[in-house]
Amino acid sequence: MSLLKIDQVSHVYKRRFRPAQTVLHDVSLTLEAGRCLGLLGSSGAGKSTLGRLLLGLERPSSGTIWFNGVDRHATKRPFQGDVQVVFQDSFAAVNPKLTAADIIAEPLDNFIRLKGEARQQRLVTLIEQVGLKATDLTKYPAQFSGGQLQRIAIARAIAAEPRLIVLDEAVSSLDMVNKRLILALLADLKRLHGLTYVFITHDIKAAEQLCDSFAILEQGRLVGHYPSLAAFDAATDPAVERMRQAKLAVHPRQRMIRKTQANKG
Numbered sequence: 001m002s003l004l005k006i007d008q009v010s011h012v013y014k015r016r017f018r019p020a021q022t023v024l025h026d027v028s029l030t031l032e033a034g035r036c037l038g039l040l041g042s043s044g045a046g047k048s049t050l051g052r053l054l055l056g057l058e059r060p061s062s063g064t065i066w067f068n069g070v071d072r073h074a075t076k077r078p079f080q081g082d083v084q085v086v087f088q089d090s091f092a093a094v095n096p097k098l099t100a101a102d103i104i105a106e107p108l109d110n111f112i113r114l115k116g117e118a119r120q121q122r123l124v125t126l127i128e129q130v131g132l133k134a135t136d137l138t139k140y141p142a143q144f145s146g147g148q149l150q151r152i153a154i155a156r157a158i159a160a161e162p163r164l165i166v167l168d169e170a171v172s173s174l175d176m177v178n179k180r181l182i183l184a185l186l187a188d189l190k191r192l193h194g195l196t197y198v199f200i201t202h203d204i205k206a207a208e209q210l211c212d213s214f215a216i217l218e219q220g221r222l223v224g225h226y227p228s229l230a231a232f233d234a235a236t237d238p239a240v241e242r243m244r245q246a247k248l249a250v251h252p253r254q255r256m257i258r259k260t261q262a263n264k265g
């Protein structure tokens, strides 16, 4: 049985004073445990919407998301520790008033509930697993670089021993060196913990480094699904060609950040 089965999922956003917008159309995908699915597509293709459905933050308008054989949205609390997320902007994703220990401990306290020395030991193990030091646990977000804070976000994501992690543009804001390091870290953690990833990205090169299978969304439709890197590399269909052509384009959010920084400077 597949760990994840997305079965004919469609999603519609209702909008005020404008017609409703269907952003996912009949998407079906499967993912085996211990594998990484690259979910590729240009801006607005519906990637993050699908990620939010997997996390249980939204309910699909139609279709079913089966997780470990269970309809994810049929339960009362679809958002459980077994699916976690790492977002692109780690500074926005954490509370600046919390220490690294508080941030990493959040899912631990919610889902595992360790106490005293066992809890502290687990925090030390987690921060060391992402390549930081035990002494970093008492630091605040502002004291970390973007790459270091992304490591904290990854430690938080693995803290509750999830089965699946949604990585939503998780390396897109990082410089080339940090991107390579974080991709290597994610690959190591996947091997070590038998993790399963959905890697949402517009960056074909990053996806090729981490993923075992590849899906391309265009305007909410699945236009390509490749079960291996070899199949993806060999693909010549127009959807893959369009992704390859777009691979050097800067992500719109990055463009906005750069523009703001340029205006400030």
Ligand SMILES: Nc1ncnc2c1ncn2[C@@H]1O[C@H](COP(=O)(O)OP(=O)(O)OP(=O)(O)O)[C@@H](O)[C@H]1O
Binding pocket: 013, 014, 015, 021, 023, 041, 042, 043, 044, 045, 046, 047, 048, 049, 050, 202, 252
């Ligand atoms: N909460 C929302 N309410 C209404 N429309 C939304 C909402 N979230 C996303 N959308 C719309 O749904 C479409 C798909 O957005 P989504 O963020 O899923 O795409 P994406 O592929 O992740 O894009 P990006 O790479 O830019 O993040 C877009 O047209 C977007 O404007």
